[in-house]
Amino acid sequence: KHILLLGPPGAGKGTQSKRLAEEFGVEHVTTGDALRANKGMDISDMDTEYDTPGEYMDAGALVPDTVVNAIVKEALTTAGGYVLDGYPRNLDQAEFLSEITDLDAVVYLAVDDDELITRLTGRRVCEACGENFHVEFEPPEEPGVCDECGGELVQREDDTEETARERLSVYEENTAPVIEHYREAGVLTDVNGEASPDAVFDAIVDAVES
Numbered sequence: 176k177h178i179l180l181l182g183p184p185g186a187g188k189g190t191q192s193k194r195l196a197e198e199f200g201v202e203h204v205t206t207g208d209a210l211r212a213n214k215g216m217d218i219s220d221m222d223t224e225y226d227t228p229g230e231y232m233d234a235g236a237l238v239p240d241t242v243v244n245a246i247v248k249e250a251l252t253t254a255g256g257y258v259l260d261g262y263p264r265n266l267d268q269a270e271f272l273s274e275i276t277d278l279d280a281v282v283y284l285a286v287d288d289d290e291l292i293t294r295l296t297g298r299r300v301c302e303a304c305g306e307n308f309h310v311e312f313e314p315p316e317e318p319g320v321c322d323e324c325g326g327e328l329v330q331r332e333d334d335t336e337e338t339a340r341e342r343l344s345v346y347e348e349n350t351a352p353v354i355e356h357y358r359e360a361g362v363l364t365d366v367n368g369e370a371s372p373d374a375v376f377d378a379i380v381d382a383v384e385s
């Protein structure tokens with residue numbers, strides 16, 4: 176299966192993608208995680224505004240297409256099936272994607288802006304294993320400690336309120352048109368991302384299997 180999961184920052188793409196990858200026995204391909212693992216990579220030879228992906232990310236801006244397209248192309252070439260999360264984020268990326276692969280399901284997780292800010296600023300991530308928590312909606316048994324591995328929970332650098340709002344505005348300008356592009360093509364399934372994680376998961380599985 177080739178599954179594309181779209182939605183604004185904090186919509187639950189990461190949370191659901193991990194479960195979907197397990198459910199369908201496919202790979203979770205995420206540009207956000209790939210870039211976080213390469214925040215300090217030297218991209219100065221690509222004639223970009225900043226010298227590393229991390230500088231774009233900490234500003235809430237999009238990393239240049241040349242960098243991200245290369246990551247996705249390589250990841251999709253080696254993956255059999257996949258859940259793609261965090262890409263495409265603008266129409267040029269959507270065009271590039273259509274040249275390298277086909278899609279079986281495109282799902283859009285809709286969540287209101289106020290809820291997104293609450294989710295992003297309350298998110299905590301395990302430094303050791305990457306598991307996501309939320310101080311209110313998905314609290315760990317012991318504050319600050321990962322249930323899975325005992326690692327330390329930290330806040331992502333781009334999850335401050337100021338940067339989260341910047342990410343939402345970058346989303347509105349660049350990524351909302353991508354949603355409309357797939358909607359007009361008649362391939363998009365809308366899922367209410369404000370339901371419980373289990374209900375959201377069931378709705379996505381239905382969309383993929385229909």
Ligand code: AP5
Nearest residue numbers: 184185186187188189190206207232238261294298309372
């Ligand atoms: P990226 O890592 O992709 O971040 P994002 O799209 O902003 O998405 P998030 O990871 O913040 O949210 P999510 O939808 O995965 O939600 P989650 O499941 O964690 O990108 C980061 C940066 O990298 C970008 O700003 C950019 O600089 C760069 N980048 C990445 N891709 C790029 C690209 N293609 N092109 C250019 N630049 C790129 O959930 C959020 C919180 O809510 C969690 O705490 C979770 O526990 C909670 N939660 C989840 N579901 C529910 C629910 N149903 N109910 C209640 N709480 C919930």
Ligand code: ZN
Nearest residue numbers: 301304321324
């Ligand atoms: Zn952990």
